[in-house]
Amino acid sequence: MRNGIRLIQNEWLKLTKKRSFWVPVSMMVLIAAMVTFMLYKFSSNLSEIDSAAAYLSGMMGASGLGQFVAILSIVGTAGIVAQEHAQGTIKFLLIRSRSRGEIFAAKYAAAVLYTLLMTLIAGVSMYAASGFMFGFGGTGAQWLDVLKESAYGLVYSIVYVTLAFMVGALTRSTGVAIGVGLAGTMFGSLMIFKDFYKYVLFPNVNLSVYDTVGPPLPGMSIGFSLVVLAVYMALFLVAGYTVFRRRDVA
Amino acid sequence: MTLTQSTKPRQAGGEEPVLRLQNVSKIIGRKKIVDQLSFDVRRGEIVGLLGPNGAGKTTTIRMMTGLIKISEGDVKIAGRSIQSQFKDAIVQVGAIIENPEFYPYMSGYDNLKQAARMTDSVTSERIAEVISLLGLQEALHKKVKAYSLGMRQRLGIAQALLDRPKLLILDEPTNGLDPAGIREMRDYLKKIAVSEGIAILVSSHLLSEIEQMCTRVVVIQNGRLVTERAIGAGGSGQERPELRLRVDNPARARQVLESLKGVQALDGREGEHEIICQAADEEMPALIDALRQAEVAIYRITETRKSLEDEFLQWTGGNQIA
Structure with missing residues (x-):
């Protein structure tokens, strides 16, 4: 347990000690503030938003700022495996008394933590910005919605971060990992009205739709989507791990 | 320092070697990059791993450290298999692979x-x-990107020594160091080999470096073991060493030498007042007396030694060295 935490600490420091760490963080804050302000200024149907909590419950999911959270998290974490290969530090990492499985798990944990941090930053920034416009309050039910939407948003981001993480481990290329991750977030809005498509990853990622517009395709439910997502995530991780464990590091 | 003919005899029942390669092979496709390689490194030894470009040195080192899979055979570190007991084996190893x-x-x-x-x-x-x-105190809080290669090399050794390894594996340890740094590194490695009883395996393309640092060399070519030699501290160890005489009259000297029993006069560069012969230690006083009596002035007598480089080229057929 202690060993695992220290490995995660290592990975976290590698992510955050870079000066470029502050780019996605400050972008997140800026985007949250700007989007909130623009909506307040130019949107016409704000009548039902009476508090920061009501605003947040609409914005934390993938239909709100969730997509930005996903994109910035992908950019921040896609290199977590690939960079080690690019810098040659993979040799520094793999000749320790730690298994490749432990290292892979620590890296994934750090990527998930990073996504959590981005979600938190988005939430706090939007809360601060919207508080000035709609008031900082909110009813209990509204805050419950905020939590639910944040969880949906987090699931959305983590799925794509996992996809990018796997691609990074498979290709050892940060660029390809970011590209595939971003392309994934774009495919999310594409819908093919065929029955098989409900088993594809993309229509299942945005869980917020079940609370707003309803199932994307007939026969889908939130439980169905969660199972599909779990299967895909397991697949991504197993594929990434298998390659990472077996790879000859030349 | 010169080479003796035989390797150090394996002590029967002696302590377990720190590093043991047992018929290690790496096969990629149909090509054998490393072919049935076996050798040992013992406590306190500094062993040089030599070989021309593409001989399989780096592949061998990467197999020892678990970075690449071993196709056949096994590597044991202090008795533990790097394949089946990776954590227990690698914990005994400190390494710098290629660049730090x-x-x-x-x-x-x-x-x-x-x-x-x-x-x-x-x-x-x-x-x-x-x-x-x-000696890293001053650069300690500078970012590594501002380090010179020498500093990085030292930091590399520092990280390799952190967990008190039994085996230190260094790929090109003096790469990028200035002469003072090389000397310091060499003295330091010799010191820890003795004081900490660490076994050190060094690959280097600087043969003179290996010659000054190592107690033994393992030479490989095309993935196979070519030779394994101890590097002695004293003379060549040969019974009849080859001697180069510098004299005022080489023609006369040759006549004298040829008249002596047991002494063989070989080619010399007569124009440069040199003559080469082979003689045992006991024959030398008589040889010198005979030359003096013939009024040949002797300026110098030196033993001709083959450098490690000469021997290396002989073993590997003159290929370029990596």
Whole structure:
């Protein structure tokens, strides 16, 4: 347990000690503030938003700022495996008394933590910005919605971060990992009205739709989507791990 | 320092070697990059791994450290298999493979902390100890990207020594060091080999470096063992060493030498007043007396020695060295 935490600490420091760490963080804050302000200024149907909590419950999911959270998290974490290969530090990492499985798990944990941090930053920034416009309050039910939407948003981001993480481990290329991750977030809005498509990853990622517009395709439910997502995530991780464990590091 | 003919005899029932390669092969496709390679490294030894370009040195070192899979055979570190007991085996090893690579945006100290967090027992006292051992105090809080190659090399050794390894594996340890740095590194490695009883395996393309540092060399070519030699500290160990005489009259000297029993006169560069002969130690007083009586003036007598480089080229057929 202690060993695992220290490995995660290592990975976290590698992510955050870079000066470029502050780019996605400050972008997140800026985007949250700007989007909130623009909506307040130019949107016409704000009548039902009476508090920061009501605003947040609409914005934390993938239909709100969730997509930005996903994109910035992908950019921040896609290199977590690939960079080690690019810098040659993979040799520094793999000749320790730690298994490749432990290292892979620590890296994934750090990527998930990073996504959590981005979600938190988005939430706090939007809360601060919207508080000035709609008031900082909110009813209990509204805050419950905020939590639910944040969880949906987090699931959305983590799925794509996992996809990018796997691609990074498979290709050892940060660029390809970011590209595939971003392309994934774009495919999310594409819908093919065929029955098989409900088993594809993309229509299942945005869980917020079940609370707003309803199932994307007939026969889908939130439980169905969660199972599909779990299967895909397991697949991504197993594929990434298998390659990472077996790879000859030349 | 010169080479003796035989390898150090294997002590029967002696202690377990720190590193043992048992018929190790690496096969990629149909090509055998490393072919049935076996050798041992014992406690306190500094062994040089030599071979021309593409001989399989780097592949061998990467198999020893678990970076690439072994196709056949096994590597044992202090008796533990790097394949089936990876953690127990690798914990005994400190290594720099090719260049010492670090996270450039972190300080030297942060990089050492990274390494320390991947061990079970390294304390901050041990980190401080290794830092002062390698003289890294001043550069400690600078980012590694601002380090010279020499500093990085030292930081590399520091991280390799952190967990008190039994075996230190160094790929080109003096690469990028200035002459003072090379000497310092050499003295330092010799010191820890003796004081800590560490076994050191060094690959280097600087043969003179290997010659001054190592107690033994393992030469490989095309993935196969070519020869394994001890490097002695004294003379050549040959019974009849080859001697180069510098005299005023080489023609006369040759006549004298040829008249002596047991002495063989070989070619010399007569124009440069040199003559080469082979003689045993006991024959030398008589040889010198005979030359003096014939009024040949002797300027110098030196033993001709083959350098490691000469021998290396002989073993490997003159290929270029990596």
